Amino acid sequence: MNHFEFKDGELHAEDIAVAQIADEIGTPFYCYSTATLNRHYDVFCEAFSDIDAMVCYAMKANSNQAVLKTLADRGAGADVVSGGELLRALRVGIDPKKIMFSGVGKTISEIDMAIASQIFCFNIESENELALISARAVDAGMNAHVSFRINPDVDARTHAKISTGKKSDKFGIAYDRAEAIYRHAAGLPGIRISGIDMHIGSQIIDLEPFDQAFDRLASLVGRLRNAGHEISHVDLGGGLGVPYKNGDATPPEPHAYAEVVKRHVRGLGAKIVFEPGRMLVANAGIMVARVLYVKRAEGKTFVIVDAAMNDLIRPTLYEAWHEIQPVREPVAGGETMVADIVGPICESGDYLGKDRTMARVAEGDLVFVSSAGAYGAVQSSTYNTRPLIAETLVKGGEYAVIRERQTLDELIGLDHMPDWLEG
Template sequence: MDHFLYKSGALHAEDVPLAEIAATVGTPFYVYSTATLTRHFQLFDDALDGMPHLVCYAMKAASNQAILKTLADLGAGMDVVSGGEYARARAAGVPGDRIVFSGVGKTKEEIHTALSEGIRQFNVESEPEMAVISQVASSLGVVAPITIRINPDVDAKTHAKIATGKSENKFGIPIARAREVYAHAASLPGLKVVGIDVHIGSQLTDLMPFELAYNKVADLTEQLRADGHEISRLDLGGGLGIPYTRSNEAPPLPVDYGALIKRTVGHLGCEIEIEPGRLIAGNAGLLVSRVIYNKSGEGREFLILDAAMNDLLRPAMYDAYHDIVPVVEPEAGAEMSDVDIVGPVCESGDTFAKQRPMPPVFPGDLVAFRSAGAYGAVMASEYNTRALVPEVMVHGDQFAVIRARPTFDEIIKRDTLPEWL
C-alpha cells in the first residue's frame, strides 16, 4: 500500500497534487510520502513484536536526511555501508549504538571514525577486515563489537546483480569455515563477538530462501555456543521484495516474514536485527517527469521524457520494471497504444520501457514512475551534465524540498582548472 492516489482526476502524494509540486520545483523530481514510510517501518517493527529486536533501515535504498530522521524518530536503527552513510546517519541524529556497519571494503579511516563516535557492531566480511578492526580498536583502547557475515550458499532466486548469498558471491565467509573463523576472532585483541550476520540478496519474492538460510544460521548458533562463543544477536539482513507491478502476485508480507523469523530462530533467545531498505522506501517514492515529445519511428512510437537514465538507473542497469502512469487520470476506457518510453540521454540504454501500453499523453503532460523511492535518487548522477533530481517530501497537505536541484553554474564551478590552463 502507498499514499499516491488519484483524487478528483489528479494524482496526489497524500493530500498534495503532484502538478502543484511540479509547478513549484520543475521536473523531473522525486517525491516521498511520510505516511508510507511510517507505515512500512511499523509493519516490520510490529512483525517482530514479542521478541527483542531492532529494525535497521538499509539506508543505501534512499538516504536523504529527511527520510533518515523520519525513520529514526520512529525508533529505527540504520544499516550503513560507507563512511559517508555513517556520517549521514549521525547527522540525522541516529546514536551510534543504533548503527550497524556492513560492507566488504571498510577502510581503516571508516573503522576509526565509527569506533570513535559509536557503533552498534561491525558486520565483518573477511579475515583481513577482522584483523584491521582489531588493530584499530586496540590502538584506540576500545573493544569493537562484531558479528561475522556467513555466506550460507543459498540461491535467493533474484537478479544476478543483487544476489549475495551464493558461494560465488563476494560477500561473507563460507559457512563451512565459520567455526574456524569465529575461533580466530575470539583470539584477536580488541574484538568482541556478539553474533552472526547473514544477507542473501535483494528483491526476494519468496520466503523459502530465507527459511533455508535462517535454518542454517540456527544450526550454526548452536554449534558456536557449544564452542564457547556468546551468540546474543542475529543480524538476518534484508531483501524482502516489493510489488513493482499492479499484478495479483504480491511478494510476502512483513507479518509473514516475521512469523518465519520466529519459527526458525525465535527459540534461540537472541536479539534480532533486520535490515529492510527497499520495502520501506520503494513504494514510498515516485519519480515525476514531463513529456517532451511524441515521436514516430519505423513501426514504433516513442514517448520522450525529461527524465533519463541518470535520474533513474534501475531500468538500464537491472532491466527493472516500473509502472508509469499519467498524473491526470485517464478517462475510463481510454484507448491504449504501445510506446517506447525513453529519456533524452544519448544512449540506447536510456530506455525505461519498450512497447508499454499507455493511454494518450502529449508534450507538457506529467507522468509518474511508481515504486521509485528505493535505489532511485541515491543512484542518480550528473551524466551529460544533467542536474541531480530534486527530492521532495510530503506530509499530509504540506510538501518541502529536501534536496534542491543544483544550477548549471553550481555544477560547473566544482571543476578546477590546473594552473597551466
C-alpha cells in the same frame, strides 16, 4: 499500500496534487510520502513486536536526511555501508548503539570513525578486515564489537546483480569457514564478538530461501555457543521484496516473513536484528517527469521525457519494471498508446520503460514513475552534464524540497582547471 492516489482526476501525494509541486519546482523530481514511510515501518515492526528485535534501516536504499529522520523518529536504527552513510545517520540523531556497519570494503578512516562513534557492531566480511579492525581498535584503546557475515550458499532466486548469499558472490565468509574464523577472532585483541550476520539478497519474493538460510544460521549459532562464543544478537539482514509490476507474483507480507523467522530464532535467546531497505521506501516514492516530445518512427512510438537513466538507472541496470502513468487520471475507454518511455541521454540504454501500453500522452503532459523511492535518487548521476534532480517530501497537505535541484553552475563548478591551462 501507498499514499499516491487519484483525486478529482489528478494524482495526489497524500493531500497535495503532484501537478502543483511540478508547477512550483519544475521537473523532473522525486516525491516521497511520509504517511507511507511511517506505515511500512510500523507494519514491519508490528510483525516482530513479540520478540526482542531491532530494525536497522538499510540506508543504501534511500539516504536523504529527511527520509532518515522520518524513520529514526519511529525508532529505526541504521545499517550503513560507508563512512558517508555513517555520518548521515549520526547527523540525524540515530543512536550509535543502533548502527550496524556492513560492506566488504571498509577503509581505515571509516573503521576509525565507527570505532570512535562506538557503534553497535561491525558486520565483518573477510579475515583481512578482521585483522585491520583489531589493529585499529587496539590503537584507539577501545574494543570493537563484531559479528561475521556468513554466506550460507543459498540461492535467493532474485536478479543476479542483487544476489548476495551464494558462494560465487563477493559477500561474506563461507559457511564452512565460520567456526574457524570465530575461533581465530576470539584470540585477537580489541575484538569483542557479539553476534552473527546473514543477508542473502534483495527483492526476494519467495520465503523458501529465507527458510533454508535461517535454518543453517540457527544451527551454526548452536555450534558457536557450544564452542564458547557469545552470540547475543543474530542479524538476519533484509531482502524482502516489494510489488513493482501489476500481475506479478505478490511478495510475502511481513507477518508471513515473521512466521518463518520466528520458527528458527525463538529458541535462540538473542536480539534479532533486521536490515530492511527497499520494503520501507520503494513504494513510498515516485519520480515525476514531463513529456518533451512524442516521436513516431518505423512503426515505433517513443515518449521522450525530461527524466533519464542518470536520474533512475534501475530499468537500464537491472531490467527493472516501474509502472509509468500520466499524472492526470486516464478516462475509462479513452485512447491508449504503446510506447517506449525514454530520456534525453545519448545512450540506447536510456529508457524508463519499453513497449508500455498507457493512456495517450502529449507534449507537456506530466507522467509519474511508481515505486521509485528505493535505489532511485541514491544511484543517480550527472552523466551528460545533467544536474541532480530535486527530492521532495510530503506530509498531509504540505511538501518540502529536501534536496534542491542542482544548478549547472554548481555542477560545472566542481571542476578545477590546472595551472598550466589557466588563461
